[in-house]
Amino acid sequence: GEQVEQLPSILRVQEGSSASINCSYEDSASNYFPWYKQEPGENPKLIIDIRSNMERKQIQELIVLLDKKAKRFSLHITDTQPGDSAMYFCAASVWGTGYQNFYFGKGTSLTVIP
Amino acid sequence: DAGVTQTPRHEVAEKGQTIILKCEPVSGHNDLFWYRQTKIQGLELLSYFRSKSLMEDGGAFKDRFKAEMLNSSFSTLKIQPTEPKDSAVYLCASSHNAEQFFGPGTRLTVL
Numbered sequence: 001g002e003q004v005e006q007l008p009s010i011l012r013v014q015e016g017s018s019a020s021i022n023c024s025y026e027d028s029a030s031n032y033f034p035w036y037k038q039e040p041g042e043n044p045k046l047i048i049d050i051r052s053n054m055e056r057k058q059i060q061e062l063i064v065l066l067d068k069k070a071k072r073f074s075l076h077i078t079d080t081q082p083g084d085s086a087m088y089f090c091a092a093s094v095w096g097t098g099y100q101n102f103y104f105g106k107g108t109s110l111t112v113i114p
Numbered sequence: 115d116a117g118v119t120q121t122p123r124h125e126v127a128e129k130g131q132t133i134i135l136k137c138e139p140v141s142g143h144n145d146l147f148w149y150r151q152t153k154i155q156g157l158e159l160l161s162y163f164r165s166k167s168l169m170e171d172g173g174a175f176k177d178r179f180k181a182e183m184l185n186s187s188f189s190t191l192k193i194q195p196t197e198p199k200d201s202a203v204y205l206c207a208s209s210h211n212a213e214q215f216f217g218p219g220t221r222l223t224v225l
Contacts, residue, residue: 032212043205043216044157051212089157095212099169100145102214104157 002027004092006105014113019077021108023090026071030092030103033066033073038087038107048075080112116140118217120206126223132194135220138187139208147207147214148172148181148191157205163189196224 006023013019023033031052036044050057050064050073057064061084063076073092077084090105119138127133139146148160161181162170172179178197183189193200201224206217 034212034214036216043218046213046215049213091214093212093214099164100209100212101159101162101170102147106156 002030002092002101002103004090004103004105006090006108008108009106010109010111012111012113013080015082016079019080019084019110019112021075021088021090021110022072023074023092023105024070024072025092025103027092027094027103028068028071029094030071032093032095033064034091034093034102035062035064035075036089036091038089040086044089077110080110082112082114085110085112118206118208118215120204120217120220122220123218124221124223126225127196128225129198130195131224132192133196133222135191135193135204135206135222137189137191137206137217139189139206140210140215141187143208143210143215144186145209145214146183146189147209148189149205149207150175151203151205151219160191160204193222196222198224200224 034049037047038044048062050066061078066073088108091102093102121136144165146163150158160172160175163183166183180192203219205219207214
């Protein structure tokens with residue numbers, strides 16, 4: 001099945017700086033790429049997503065970039081705050097074919113240092 | 115609008131017991147997923163239903179794990195018999211228009 005590689009697994013940044021997480025996938029049919037934030041003891045929450053008809057999407061401090069040719073997508077958190085500290089998961093999915101499966105990266109533990 | 119609900123939130127079982135986890139998807143969502151989450155393996159798919167039909171049964175989890183969806187608003191995951199290695203968080207998720215939303219999870223501990 002599809003493999004999604006997510007790097008880095010651990011990321012520590014200073015408050016106010018940017019954090020970047022990178023994911024790569026194998027299946028060129030993948031057309032939906034969500035990002036989830038998971039805080040300790042909580043469930044993963046969808047924070048931003050991008051579909052294959054877009055290259056860039058921004059919601060406030062979150063920016064997602066998609067390079068379909070390279071089969072890579074990335075999450076950038078600008079002006080990080082301590083509240084951004086959490087686990088982040090990327091996923092790749094093929095949607096719209098009558099069958100949807102999600103392939104998740106292993107996660108990135110982000111710590112924002114005050 | 116209610117999100118995905120799961121019960122119980124915590125479960126402690128003895129080795130060899132049968133446990134049943136429950137999930138109610140978001141109303142109107144056609145896709146329902148069961149995942150197991152551990153620190154080592156991350157999120158592993160156990161089962162996937164579309165409009166109540168089983169689409170994916172999670173391969174390696176088939177022998178002791180059985181998910182059912184008897185109606186569009188309720189699903190169960192049975193683990194029989196439980197083993198200590200089943201200790202994990204079990205997440206249910208539902209999706210619509212590609213967007214997937216997770217329930218709060220059930221933390222299972224098998225002694």
